[in-house]
Structures are given as C-alpha cells and as structure tokens.
Amino acid sequence: MKSDFLTYQAQTTPHPLNFEVARAEGSYIYHKNGKKHLDFIAGVSACSLGHQHPRVKAAIHKQVDTYLHVMVYGEYAQEAPVQLCKLLASLLPDSLHSTYLVNSGTEAIDGAIKLARRVTGRTEIIAALDAYHGNSYGALSLMSLEERVAPFRPVIGDIAFIKFNCEKYLERITTKTAAVVLETIQGGAGFIEPQRGFLKKVKERCQEVGALLVLDEIQPGFGRTGKLFGFEHYDVIPDILVMGKGMGGGMPIGAFTASYEHMQLLSDNPKLGHITTFGGHPVIAAAALATLQEITETTLIEDTLKKEQLFRELLIHPLITEIRGKGLMLAALTPSVDITSQVILKCQEEGLILFWLLFEARAIRITPPLTISEDEIREGCAILLKVLDQISI
Known part of the structure; x- marks a missing residue:
C-alpha cells in the first residue's frame, strides 16, 4: 500500500x-x-x-439507509441539514441566524469573502499577517507568506494586511474595507491568542467604518477551546462566522453563518450567488448534527x-x-x-x-x-x- x-x-x-x-x-x-x-x-x-464515535456512526448509518445525495444545495428541504442549521442558530447570538453549508473550511472562507463584498458593495478585504485560512484561491489570497503565494499568482485582488494583536494597524481599516477576516486564534502562526481586547477593538473599528468582521473558527470552533466557539472568550460577535474541521466529527464539512438579511443576498441579484452541489450533503449533515448534539449535551x-x-x-x-x-x-x-x-x-x-x-x-x-x-x-x-x-x- x-x-x-x-x-x-x-x-x-x-x-x-x-x-x-x-x-x-x-x-x-x-x-x-x-x-x-x-x-x-x-x-x-x-x-x-x-x-x-457511536453517536456519529449511528447517525451516518441511519441517513445512508434513508437516502444519499438528491439535489444541489438549497433546492430541497432535507431533515439533517435543516436541523443542523436550526440547532446552530439556537446556540449562536441572534445576529448569527442563517447558515450556508459547504464542503470544507476553505470553501466557507471563499463564501464569506463573497458575502462581505455583496453586503457592503466594497472590494477591499483585510487579513492578518501569518494567517492561514485554507488553500482555495480566495483563502490563499489572504495569506501573507509570499513564498507560498507567489507560485500561484495572480490571486484575487484588493487584499491588505494588518498585524494580529497590534492596535496601530487598525487605522488601515477604512470606508473602503468590505471585511476584516481573522482567525479567532491564529493557528498556523503558532496558536496565538488575541490580547488586550484586540478582537473587540477590531469589531469596533469595523462598525465605525461600515466594514464586516469575519471570524475564522475552522479550528477553534466546536468546543475545542472550552467554549462552543472561540469568540465567546473574547467579548466579540462576528458579522460572519466561518467553521469547519471539528464540525463534522471526522466527516468533510464547512459552513459560514450570518444574519438572515445578509445571507439572503446570495440568493438574488444575481440568483445562485453562491452554489455548491454537495454542500449540505445529508449524510455529512447527519454526522455534523450528531457531533454538535454530543458536544453540547455533555x-x-x-x-x-x-x-x-x-x-x-x-x-x-x-x-x-x-x-x-x-x-x-x-x-x-x-x-x-x-x-x-x-x-x-x-x-x-x-x-x-x-x-x-x-x-x-x-x-x-x-x-x-x-x-x-x-x-x-x-x-x-x-x-x-x-x-x-x-x-x-
């Protein structure tokens, strides 16, 4: 082998x-x-x-015996993905109400970038130096390490960078900024936590200039930091929440969550503003629902x-x-x-x-x-x- x-x-x-x-x-x-x-x-x-895990396996087996893929995302109502999104809404702040299910964390980052640009009508996305959000072209564009990005240029444009935990960089967030995308805890850079209320100060600056705060919880999320989501430690609520990794209990899934009003913008003008064939797959969603239930009920x-x-x-x-x-x-x-x-x-x-x-x-x-x-x-x-x-x- x-x-x-x-x-x-x-x-x-x-x-x-x-x-x-x-x-x-x-x-x-x-x-x-x-x-x-x-x-x-x-x-x-x-x-x-x-x-x-027995609960995850049982959920997978039950769904496999019922049906597998039946239709592209967003057309048919299916029990497991609907219940997963509903449970997430019940566990999150009121402003994080509507969830778009995708296949991985990096795809969720790409969806969040699109949504932020659609909501604000702006194009500039600000990320952190030494951040890692995935390797699809949208996520890769948020990476500051030129040696990793250079072989694949051109990536998407209008990206700027700030230094994590450095307040003097906040002035770079302006009325041209659509969103600031940050890991709640920087992963690839060395598991670096936000200090001195940094995330809260970023959110306040975003509110001042009309930008959105996107928090990448792909790794910290789903109980790994001692809260369901890492941002709960830091007195801040993102405008768009991105998740993945531990969400599926070992099965491939990602998601981004925002307000109902914001998420509806992906369904019209243009229609099919974001689309995926296998996002919200019923078997994967069943595994994720069982995982979330186990994490929150124990x-x-x-x-x-x-x-x-x-x-x-x-x-x-x-x-x-x-x-x-x-x-x-x-x-x-x-x-x-x-x-x-x-x-x-x-x-x-x-x-x-x-x-x-x-x-x-x-x-x-x-x-x-x-x-x-x-x-x-x-x-x-x-x-x-x-x-x-x-x-x-």
Missing part, C-alpha cells in the same frame, strides 16, 4: 509520514503492523469525538479546560519553552526546528501521534479528540517526556 500511495496518490510534501492505517477507534489509530498509536492530533482538529466543552490544565501540569521539561493555545488547541514549543522534528518523528515510533504547525516550525501540535480521557493524556505525555529526555542538544 505504501508504494501505491506514493505512486498513484498526489502528495503534498516530498516526505509524507507513510503511516499505513488499518483502523481507528476512540483515541487510537492502528497501523497495518498491528501497533496502536495514541492520537494527539485528531485529524488536525477534525475528529472532535475521536474515531468511530460536559465535553467544560472538560476541555480541565484537560488543558492537565497537559500544562504534565508537560514541564527543559526542552519545552512555552505552551500556547487554549483548551485542547495547544502547541508546545521547543528551542529549535530540529528538536521539534526529532520529537514528532520519535514519538510516532513510540506510539504517539503528534504533528507540526504550518508556519511556526518549533511548535509541536497537540490537538487530541475532545473525548480523550485523563488517563490517555497521562499516557501520551509520558511518551512525549520520555522522548524529550532522549534528545541530545
């Missing part, structure tokens, strides 16, 4: 990890050789409820902060210089890129799955399922500390 994987499946790096998956269950992924690996990554924050969200504290208590080592993030969206930083890579690769050999962050190469990503137990946290941290002890500087 490894040879076929490298030969026939397009790759994203010259040296993929080549982990041959046999099965996965709970907090573990099993290699074809029979060895089990504790999963501290959860499919890069996607598998909120771990692997093969203690998983409040337990996330307790589990964060356990990680912080356990992961004390001379080679861990800092732990960033919130809840179960954590990054342990080491003194160098080389140490971080050694740790991640050696931990996989020892039965613990860790991963890198996109731009902060010293960071060890720790984003396990919300369902991970305290015993499993202790097990994984013991492996990580053991590997750190073996690293020679």
Whole structure:
C-alpha cells in the first residue's frame, strides 16, 4: 500500500509520514503492523469525538439507509441539514441566524469573502499577517507568506494586511474595507491568542467604518477551546462566522453563518450567488448534527479546560519553552526546528501521534479528540517526556 500511495496518490510534501492505517477507534489509530498509536492530533482538529464515535456512526448509518445525495444545495428541504442549521442558530447570538453549508473550511472562507463584498458593495478585504485560512484561491489570497503565494499568482485582488494583536494597524481599516477576516486564534502562526481586547477593538473599528468582521473558527470552533466557539472568550460577535474541521466529527464539512438579511443576498441579484452541489450533503449533515448534539449535551466543552490544565501540569521539561493555545488547541514549543522534528518523528515510533504547525516550525501540535480521557493524556505525555529526555542538544 505504501508504494501505491506514493505512486498513484498526489502528495503534498516530498516526505509524507507513510503511516499505513488499518483502523481507528476512540483515541487510537492502528497501523497495518498491528501497533496502536495514541492520537494527539485528531485529524488536525477534525475528529472532535475521536474515531468511530457511536453517536456519529449511528447517525451516518441511519441517513445512508434513508437516502444519499438528491439535489444541489438549497433546492430541497432535507431533515439533517435543516436541523443542523436550526440547532446552530439556537446556540449562536441572534445576529448569527442563517447558515450556508459547504464542503470544507476553505470553501466557507471563499463564501464569506463573497458575502462581505455583496453586503457592503466594497472590494477591499483585510487579513492578518501569518494567517492561514485554507488553500482555495480566495483563502490563499489572504495569506501573507509570499513564498507560498507567489507560485500561484495572480490571486484575487484588493487584499491588505494588518498585524494580529497590534492596535496601530487598525487605522488601515477604512470606508473602503468590505471585511476584516481573522482567525479567532491564529493557528498556523503558532496558536496565538488575541490580547488586550484586540478582537473587540477590531469589531469596533469595523462598525465605525461600515466594514464586516469575519471570524475564522475552522479550528477553534466546536468546543475545542472550552467554549462552543472561540469568540465567546473574547467579548466579540462576528458579522460572519466561518467553521469547519471539528464540525463534522471526522466527516468533510464547512459552513459560514450570518444574519438572515445578509445571507439572503446570495440568493438574488444575481440568483445562485453562491452554489455548491454537495454542500449540505445529508449524510455529512447527519454526522455534523450528531457531533454538535454530543458536544453540547455533555460536559465535553467544560472538560476541555480541565484537560488543558492537565497537559500544562504534565508537560514541564527543559526542552519545552512555552505552551500556547487554549483548551485542547495547544502547541508546545521547543528551542529549535530540529528538536521539534526529532520529537514528532520519535514519538510516532513510540506510539504517539503528534504533528507540526504550518508556519511556526518549533511548535509541536497537540490537538487530541475532545473525548480523550485523563488517563490517555497521562499516557501520551509520558511518551512525549520520555522522548524529550532522549534528545541530545
């Protein structure tokens, strides 16, 4: 399988990890050789409820036995996507009432950009330096790292950048600005939280000039930070909320949510202002609905902060210089890129799955399922500390 994987499946790096998956269950992924690996990554924050969660599986099976795809998005009323959007509305502030279901977080970012331009009649979109919102052309256009963008230019135009957590940049938000698009917590840059009321100040500036605030909750959302959505920590409400990753419990989905009045603008003048064939797919929506119900009907969200504290208590080592993030969206930083890579690769050999962050190469990503137990946290941290002890500087 490894040879076929490298030969026939397009790759994203010259040296993929080549982990041959046999099965996965709970907090573990099993290699074809029979060895089990504790999963501290959860499919890069996607598998909120771990692997093969009974409630998600049951919802999928029930929907598969009823019907699969029947019509392009927005034409037929289907139980699972309707109930998912209705439940989201009940859990969000009143101004976030109408949800457009798509296939991924990056597609949701593109939809949010289109909606912001349609609502305001303006074209300028402002993003943050070192942000990551995905790799479709709209999302890629919001990336400031020229080495990643240059090979694919021209991207969409009229994009400007501000520095996250730097108030002096707020004056760049003007009456020409359609929207400011920010990650609630910067992911690829190193799990950087907003400081000193930064998000609230951005929203206030947007209100002053008639721009919209778009918050990317693709990674922080769905309980990962100890709230259903990360923005709830920071006394701010976005005009457009973007979500994905953990929303589907391991199934591919994204969405953007705004007011009913704003979202209606995508349905007329022109009609079909945004359209997708498989967005809101009933099987995927059923999985997402079950995931959201499980997260909000249990203690998983409040337990996330307790589990964060356990990680912080356990992961004390001379080679861990800092732990960033919130809840179960954590990054342990080491003194160098080389140490971080050694740790991640050696931990996989020892039965613990860790991963890198996109731009902060010293960071060890720790984003396990919300369902991970305290015993499993202790097990994984013991492996990580053991590997750190073996690293020679």
